[in-house]
Amino acid sequence: MSWDTLFSIANLYALICWVALAFLPRWPALLAAILYAGVGLLCLTYAVSLIGFMTGMLDAGGGAGGGDFSSIEGVRTLFASDAGITIGWVHYLAFDLFVGLWIARDADAKGFNRIIQVPVLFFTLMAGPLGLLIWLVIREKRAQAQGRWS
Template identity: 50%
Template sequence: MDWNLIFTVTNAHALLMWLILALAPRSTAIMTGLFFGGVGLLALAYTAIVIPLLTGLIDGGSGGSPDFSTLAGVQQALASPGGATIGWIHYLAFDLFVGLWVARNADKYGFARWLQIPILFSVLMLGPLGLVLYMLLRFTRHNKVAGSVLPE
């Protein structure tokens, strides 16, 4: 399996989706396209690779089935080309999903796009840290913690 090609294609696809999320109008068609064509395709790519990888149908380069019950096993799995690739696709799919939620929620609460873009970039690059930044921003608009953190 050409892990470099899979990594390059999924990475470029995700970056294109992030650019669209940050810069394009947030119409229903665009957001639906980002959800299914972005998150959905990344999740499908992940699924199409991880199931054969975990069942031993394809070799990820780690020399055997990954052991996710120990730190050493996770390190070994992620140190292989296949493990690093599926790990990265996993991040890409989930971070884009969170980015879509942040963008929709920020639009709902009236946050300007110029304020959203650095937070979306933080979600893309640092995942949970970007989400925390958005939750803190949301908290500035609401006096209740629950109102700032519960997804709506």
């Protein structure tokens, strides 16, 4: 499978999970599926791809390959290939979906309407830390009123 194909499949897969999270009823089975089949599969894809890329078992696909995490030049080298870009993107998809799942569960527990949740989830999908920051600000008053910080 090419890195371009993996990139496209991961994008579509994550988008399906996001749509389910935002618009379907939040049954425990659905939330578990998003966690394990959604986030978990993205994490597995990331791990296998990263290990294969870093060990040279998988072709870099249009770049020099190699690189490391110890310097900006090393990271630039990692992202200079189709493999590095795809692996990095799957990393973002997995973590953003995990954060979105946490936001949705937290919002439900605190009684926030989906009308509030969906834009926050959208910002989390599109710009992970921005969506998380928005959620942390929105939830603060209700979290304090409930007497819990989690």
